[in-house]
Amino acid sequence: MTDRSAPSASRREFVGGLALGLGGLVASATMAGAQTPEIPNAPTGRPQPELETTPPGPADQRLGWAVIGLGDFAQGYALPALARARASRVAGLVSGNPDKLRSVGSQYGVPEAARFGYDRMGDMRDEAAIDVAYVITPNSTHAELVVKAFEAGKHVMCEKPMATSSADCQRMIDAARAADRKLMVAYRAHFEPSNVKLKEMLDAGELGDVLFANSDHHRPLEPSLPRDQWRMKKALAGGGSLVDIGIYSLNGLIWFLGELPNRVSATIVQPPGDARFAEVEDIAAAQLEFPSGKRIHISSGYQANKKRIDLFGSKATAVLDPATAYGGNRLRVTQPEGTLEVLVETPSAEQFTREIDHLSHAIREGGEVLTPGEMGLRDLRLIEAIYRSAEIGQPVDLAPDMTMKG
Ligand code: NAD
Numbered sequence: 001m002t003d004r005s006a007p008s009a010s011r012r013e014f015v016g017g018l019a020l021g022l023g024g025l026v027a028s029a030t031m032a033g034a035q036t037p038e039i040p041n042a043p044t045g046r047p048q049p050e051l052e053t054t055p056p057g058p059a060d061q062r063l064g065w066a067v068i069g070l071g072d073f074a075q076g077y078a079l080p081a082l083a084r085a086r087a088s089r090v091a092g093l094v095s096g097n098p099d100k101l102r103s104v105g106s107q108y109g110v111p112e113a114a115r116f117g118y119d120r121m122g123d124m125r126d127e128a129a130i131d132v133a134y135v136i137t138p139n140s141t142h143a144e145l146v147v148k149a150f151e152a153g154k155h156v157m158c159e160k161p162m163a164t165s166s167a168d169c170q171r172m173i174d175a176a177r178a179a180d181r182k183l184m185v186a187y188r189a190h191f192e193p194s195n196v197k198l199k200e201m202l203d204a205g206e207l208g209d210v211l212f213a214n215s216d217h218h219r220p221l222e223p224s225l226p227r228d229q230w231r232m233k234k235a236l237a238g239g240g241s242l243v244d245i246g247i248y249s250l251n252g253l254i255w256f257l258g259e260l261p262n263r264v265s266a267t268i269v270q271p272p273g274d275a276r277f278a279e280v281e282d283i284a285a286a287q288l289e290f291p292s293g294k295r296i297h298i299s300s301g302y303q304a305n306k307k308r309i310d311l312f313g314s315k316a317t318a319v320l321d322p323a324t325a326y327g328g329n330r331l332r333v334t335q336p337e338g339t340l341e342v343l344v345e346t347p348s349a350e351q352f353t354r355e356i357d358h359l360s361h362a363i364r365e366g367g368e369v370l371t372p373g374e375m376g377l378r379d380l381r382l383i384e385a386i387y388r389s390a391e392i393g394q395p396v397d398l399a400p401d402m403t404m405k406g
Contacts, residue, residue, distance in 0.1 A: 050327045050347045057086035063360040064091025064129040066114070066154070068121070068145050069137035070100045072227040073159070077326065078136055079108060081352030087360035088353075092130040094121055094145075121145070125152040132359060134186075135159060138236045139243065143168035150179035155363050157356070159186045161247050162376025164238025166384055166403075169377035176373060184359045184369040185376035189252055189324050191354035193346040194331040198311070198318055201333070201342075202256055207313030210257060213296045215249030215309040217241070217324065221276055221302035232276055240280030242268070243383055245307070246300025248324045251379055252309055253288075253296045261288035261296075262398050264382070266389040276302065286386045326352075378402045
């Protein structure tokens with residue numbers, strides 16, 4: 001197998017391959033993930049946690065971003081990433097909670113004039129320091145807030161899923177066109193180093209023909225957490241595990257295979273008597289068929305904890321596990337000779353700033369965004385087809401634009 005982007009022992013290490021006599025390494029690699037490590041009594045060191053490595057760029061070279069919605073993901077990941085970004089910076093905040101506006105505003109040095117309630121979002125128009133609005137609210141609110149941001153003259157990054165219906169996605173795309181502004185969907189895996197590396201290997205033919213792939217995205221839904229309470233409401237979330245995390249399987253495999261499906265067969269599970277799943281599904285499982293004959297299988301769920309992608313190629317198989325975690329994603333490739341861990345130099349955690357800076361660069365330099373609104377619309381159409389197939393218990397055929405046939 002050749003690695004066009006700098007093969008070296010430091011970047012790719014064999015972690016498997018009994019055939020190569022590396023069985024000991026297989027064992028240690030496997031055990032490390034599975035066991036609770038022993039903590040010694042004596043003072044000691046431990047590995048450096050995964051951190052972003054590059055400092056932010058100069059303030060005057062960064063576009064101003066307003067974060068809309070100051071919940072779990074915004075405060076835990078988006079705002080810290082914006083503060084570290086090289087081409088972007090925090091310039092505004094929108095929240096319905098004045099206390100949060102005050103505390104988060106002072107934490108990130110956002111002037112009072114650039115802190116808005118949802119009812120005053122239109123006033124962002126007068127804030128010249130804000131170039132981009134980043135919408136990070138419950139799924140069903142995305143469309144209205146994105147349209148408002150375009151009406152205020154801003155570019156938009158919208159969290160996934162783009163909306164809760166394809167009709168809303170279309171409305172958002174139309175608003176972007178009318179405002180002549182960019183619309184990007186926050187599909188961070190397209191900027192995650194191990195995912196990007198796998199895509200490069202696929203495009204270089206290193207896995208051979210990939211006729212089958214599998215992806216599973218599961219995480220426990222926790223009803224005691226505010227961030228998961230709206231996820232149990234169909235009107236706010238638009239669906240269950242499929243729209244929340246199954247979308248990573250769908251979007252990721254279509255990206256990796258570079259082809260769109262023409263038929264989907266699906267099933268969903270809403271365990272009876274479980275209040276978490278009174279309105280939305282726990283499990284969604286779907287098989288998608290492609291015109292070339294390829295097949296993929298995806299599953300999502302709200303009880304287990306697994307984020308994994310498997311690609312079965314004629315020359316090699318590839319496993320991303322975890323595939324789409326916030327940090328520490330791992331890519332392993334297996335050939336007849338053994339299993340190779342593909343080490344990438346950039347930490348997974350840089351996916352957030354890479355994603356954000358990608359949009360800032362596209363705005364500044366006039367380039368295309370890699371994950372545009374049209375991709376979000378396509379995925380919502382597929383999600384609608386998956387739910388339809390599960391509802392009727394039959395396969396659903398898809399037109400080339402991913403609308404349902406018949
Ligand atoms: P959250 O509940 O923690 O945050 C949502 C925020 O929106 C809260 O501050 C809440 O006050 C506000 N809000 C506005 N209108 C609301 C309403 N009508 N009901 C409830 N809250 C309302 O949720 P979160 O986990 O941060 O998710 C927010 C969005 O970000 C979702 O679209 C989710 O899919 C997305 N997300 C993306 C990633 C990723 O990795 N890209 C990770 C987590 C969440």
